[in-house]
Amino acid sequence: MVCGNVDRPNVTGLDVRPRRWHRGRNPVNLSHLYLRNARPFLVAVSALAAVIALACTGDTSRSPAATGLVQSDAPRLAVEPADLEDAGAAVEAFGLDLYRYLAAEEGNIVFSPYSAAVALAMTRAGATGETERQMSDVLHADLVADLDAAVNALDQALAARPGRYPVGDQHVELELSTANQIWAQEGFALEQAFLDRLATHYGAGVRTVDFETAVAAARETINAWVAEQTRDRIPELIPDGVLNELTRLVLTSAIYLNAPWQYPFPEGATSTAPFHRLDGSTVDVPMMGANESFRYARGDGHQAIELPYVGGALAMVLLVPDEGAFVEFEGGLDRDRLGAILDSLRSGRVTLGLPRFEFRTQVRLKEALSAIGMPVPFTDDADFTGISREVGEDLVIQEVVHEAFISVDEDGTEAAAATAVIVGETSVPMDPVTLTVDRPFIFLVRDVETGALLFMGRVVDPAG
Template sequence: MSLWRKSLIVLLAGLLTLTACSPALTPLPTEPTVNPTPKESGMDEDEVLISSRPRNTAPPSGEIALRELVNGNNAFALDLYQRLAQEPGNLFYSPYSISLALAMTYAGARGDTERQIAQTLHFNLPQEQLHPAFNMLDLNLRPLEQKPASGEEQPFQLNIANSLWGQAGFDFLPEFLDLLAENYGAGMYRVDYNDPESARQRINRWVEEQTREKIKDLIAEGVLNPLTRLVLVNAIYFKGAWVYPFDEGATREAAFTLLDGSQVTVPMMSLAKNLLYLRGPNYQVVRLPYQDSAMGMLVIIPDEGQFEEVEKAISPQLLEEIRTSYSLTALRLSMPRFKVESSFNLSQTLAEMGMPAAFEAELADFSGMTGRKDLFIADVVHKAYVDVNEKGTEAAAATAVVMELSAMPMEEVELTIDRPFLFLIEDQQSGTILFAGRIVDPR
């Protein structure tokens, strides 16, 4: 079974596992200081190591730093897309979740390890500016608190949560824990990796709760072991109702042409509205907005026979050109309803992209976490899920890093998306790409 088809998750959760280079434990003379994760996690408060540093809700980060961060994150998102797209089939992932989980890990990186991670992730800001910028971006993305009418569900939901899972009795530097508490709201749960199955179940349960049970079993059996010392996790849940919902009664079975030219029958949704649209040289683009937010889905439909060429051309520059060129158009749109689950182990991919030292016990330097060069990244695990239907979109993702010891409407245009296409879920205000994917077979 293809790696992309192993699991479908609407939200991405980030998991980072650190493993020490030797099984010996270092006693912890005092409790590390970290913020607790939300009480919705279901854990008892006394299981969380508390920091004296609360989450900074007014980080010292300006618009220039924020723009630099978003540009870098999007560059990494599309670099990673080109790597993941080499496998056949549908694709869905959350580059933002992956960047967040690795940013928390990067906070403890030093030397060549730090340099390689920065280059690969396009972290172009110094550490003292990068983490406050991530904090500000997170705060900007959060939806305004609104009270829906009684019995109604919030039309737009976005939950971003971070957590740390450290070995009980293992010493982490207070300044590392304080930095993550202040900028990522990440509390550290105490677990015992000598009982890896129990630790795995607790972490997976936290991810399920943060992603409304859309991401399950993020960490598979065998990933954790008695040498595991730290797992850094990010989880994202997104649910958005279309500003212009499709009429469920108008959905009809219709033909969809696959890349090999064969056809399959899929449920095709229909909508006639004024939407942002662009006819490019060998593609078309439509943007579908979500209620009560600056979020929207950008759908890129290559012309027949041009899918590979357009996919390879996707870049931050092309996306910026699209955003500045499309215009409000009377559109008669048809597109398939689809659902995708994906699962990845990104360790080899990230190493090949330029950060191999982080995965080598002999070379990794995460001394910013413990004061010693005793940890390296054993696994970076990612899962994502998306469900696009007549009402809107639900998506989730999780990432875990496991560390071990060692204008006016124009003339109406008819657009039928009956062939493979690419799509992004982005924040219009900041330009941040939260999710990205492609659909080559919507069945």
Template sequence: MLRTLRTYAPPFVLSLAAILGCETSSEPNEDPIPEPGGEGCRDGDKPGCVVASDKQRISTPDVPLEDRTALVSGNSAFSLDLYQQLREKPGNVFYSPYSISTALAMTWAGAKAETETAMADTLHFDLGQDKLHPAFNWLDQELDSRGQGAQGADGAGFRLNVVNALWGQIGYPFETPFLDTLGLNYGAGMHVVDFLRQPQEAVDLINGWVSDQTEGKIEDLVPLEAITPETVLVLTNAIYFNAAWRTPFEPTATEDGQFVKADGTDVTVPLMHGSLEMPYAEGDGYQAVAMPYDGDELSMVIILPEEGTLDAFEASLDAAKVDGIVDAMSEHLVDTTMPKFKFEYELSLKATLKAMGMEIAFTAGVADFTGINAGGQPYIQDVIHKAFVGVNEAGTEAAAATAVIVGDESAPAPASLALVSPFLFLIRDNATGSLLFVGRIADPSAS
């Protein structure tokens, strides 16, 4: 049977890879930061070194089926809880809930007491600390084999890479169990930087790393103004995805046409057209397809609400409804018309996550992240997210990155020394204590 799907009304687009989890590569692209133990590094005593846990990432985690199911279900629930918050603003929306969940899961590894509970409730972390992090590791390892032999949208090979990294203030005492958890389950080493004295250099290193991991699609993730004198840690996750459709659209069939926006006005855009064999479903107020990528391991789920019902349909959308739509699909030949599109999306998630129940984690002096530093008062300063997506006849390219910025108002402030009035000075042999020279500067202009 030939079904027709025409995306002239605003489509709601979900990537199953983003909702259910992304394939993870534990081998990031070329890293501009020296490797642990590199020349000049001694326990991370200078910026540019990497302080890694002495525990290697577990490559084959043993995670029970019920824990795997709980992780995927929880991530999906958070994905659509977050969408309910973001959909209120008009216009395009695109984000990677998996990137956000991963970065915040690493942060959660240092949370205690009410902060731990509030984050778990908001993020739908339905497993305890001892189970959640191995489950994330399992999901990464499980998906690591996806796309073998498949093609990317650019003619090169399929890519779906997820990498994590930490950026910590030099001299700040991070707890060893925290670093071990992130090393064992997320493959994340601690890059030593100096947010306090060299914030621009620190930001450049972070943003350069993110750009490298996303093939240049995510630039300037962390703005300089996001770094304050209290900043002691930035936790980053970066995702890059490039995949060809199983059945590409013919470029010669693409023609300009009208797309009806949510406000009823038209806009002229390039519309792709093809008769594609793929899973299809139609139900009360919607049509939906799952457009498979090369290799048949990932799909883009597209849901088209009935014209004029976008807001009501979105309001009813949750993980269970998405599962129901996907479960209702069966193979059909679908006459498909859809627009080419490409755009970027960025946002601070601080206000959104506070509204969703995580306010305590952002409150200095109240947040409990003593798992990061037992003697300090760490708190989340901001959660920054950027995403890019491009869809054309060949396939999809998408990238996203998340930065969780952690501050500590109890961290010692730098001493201030302004030698602008008379002072004394001594030249001293440190080993023996011998004073070799003694002087006073009363007028540095005198000669």
């Protein structure tokens, strides 16, 4: 274990001269690397932070270092068709695991599986041994040939989703942007291989800040970057007190989505209607109304419907358990059941009632991630020598902070995530049905081609 003075020269050949910052493309998530012992649209934004710190305290003084951008010159890798296969499956599996843990708490939930997965995958790029194995298991790396290549392919696929699309007699804009950025202590020694991996697979460089003597300014800088990437929907991802003088690295991944519905809800069709909460009480909410051709399914104890966004590449899926069946349905939702539900969707005329909703979730994920399979990265047994051979054995993830926001109305979705669109059906059309979402439900914002979950959550009280 390295204790005492941790002033280290930079890796041989590493250029730390200030450079123009090139933004990468990826969702809003923060992975803070701390020293041990020291943390009118549908709008959805998300951020994650994993904090890594040294395993010992002591003299951490160092000579002043120039601020700027530490970045590999390695170009972003081109996407091979095979890299995109099953990329969404890994994100979906991770999201469902995390949802089951978060669902133990009461209230509404929104989070971004994609955003969280990207931030953790960047952190995993510097892990070795049991630390790397556990992070790979939690991220379901076994479902893809190469997790880094899969994330790169998925990120670049999402970059092709934005554009102007026709709706009726006009064209509307779908905006989807992602960005990754790493923040390191000035003068902190980073492995060239780690920098290369960040550049080639995540489009990310490393910005230097001063956690040791100007931690408040460093926090303000990182939060300002997140706010910019999320159009100010997440203005303060990292709360006061999470970072300290032992912080060495913060990995951030941001995603923003502004997506109009393919079939907007007519404003004149919105009326006040009761919504039945889990405890049996009711609350009056603005209930939007539409009568369109949607993909819909009626299953054992539930209904499901897919609402496409313009362009056909993104969609929101609503899973609506029968009255009194929400808890049982939620507890049994896994990849097999979700896959069966999605496969059962068929096009037909649906009279739909859906409440407007808007809320925010702020959560720390250390306990959740430990519980679903990666406790070692949070302990003194963690090994991040892939980040720095100098002190990698003394680095540990101290905390993972996540925040997401979502707002749904008649026009569509604005979010730090992605959207999915309905595909055509060749089967016999179903009979017209009515679905009034007047009870707790689960929502998924998906990329249709890959199946990646960009956002996931539940609404148990649209008013609160």
